[in-house]
Amino acid sequence: MKILHLDQNHPLLIEQLTQAGFDCQEDYTSSKQDIENRIASYDGIVIRSRFKIDKQFLDAATHLKFIARVGAGLESIDVCYAASKNISLFAAPQGNKNAVGEHALGMLLSLFNKLNPADRQVKSGLWKREHNRGVEIQGKTIGLIGYGNMGRSFAKKLKGFNCTTLCYDIQKDLGNKNATQVSLQTLQEQFEQVNEDSSVRVLVITANTEGQPKPVFCAGYDIGGFDAQGNGANAFEQVPEALAVLRPITICALNGSVYGGATDIVLACDLRIGLEGIEWRMPATAIGLHYYPSGLQRYIQRMGVAASKRAFLTARPFTWQQLDKLGLFEAFVTADDFDQTLQDLTQDIFALAPLAAEETKKSLNEIENGQVNQTLLRSRVTMTSQSEDFLEGRKAFAERRKPVFKGR
16 A cells, blocks of 8 residues: 655654555655646555645545544545545544643743743843733633643643633533533633733633644634524623623734634624734625624624625635735734734733723723713723822823833
């Protein structure tokens, strides 16, 4: 049996396949078209993420019996068409779970302890001890959306930090000693705890896309479980609604493509940064569904009537360039610049007076929704103008230094 290896992997793979009697051949440089022209002579291929295995490629692979992907998923392969041709598919869903778990923990520690901006400042000769004072994971509640191999690995590593770890997954009974599986309603209740914790000033919503050849932030609501009790559109609607009115400033770090109901999670955040190359699609009408009211309202408020009609009445995807033109995102950046852009945006928010930022967010939300109360708005003006933060802000301006706000 002839196997074509299209991506370099650990040498042990080829070594053991050869010992088992397989004829292993390697081609790490030829174009997809060149491979397609001679794929008919191979019984199997081993690939990571070099190119997509589509219908045209599979039609040319007349003797192909299996495709082995050295990665967690099969997103780069036309799975349905491969099945129709009796081609077996293999992945390695547990292969990089430990690396992803460690990477996610590293990012969390970096964010909580402001390591990236502090590192840049120290290299520039600056030492801002109080400005860069971090936050401990201990005592915090960490929520995981999805509890597969990657989620379980991350939760296991969080165990030693003496924090509470919750997980939500569309499959039942996945919770273990490292994380408690909860409903969407329980996660919403965590939003209330965030509101009550004055030390939380910024909430970042992002996804773990490590190892995905085409990163996906979220594929949307699980329509397969739509008929289950408590899983309808009304239940999901409560999540972005709760997110939209949170006290802290919310940032969606959109590091992958987003679809369906998950687009409303993005829109419900106050600010957004995006990864170049992603797409955005709303397929509600394509599957026969009228979208829920608050979601439609948010689409029109954030994207405008014309873009909203395009989203719902064509179900065509938006490219990242089209989204950028809407002015919805703070920036679209490459993968190399993504984490730094997020850190910079977060630090800009941390530099604001907490009381003024929170009260202004309330007012902006109320005005956006037509709930204009002049008396309430003016009371917030009075409150902040008499605050210690405003006094500190004026003093710092006069002394040409950065203010140190206390949120009162």
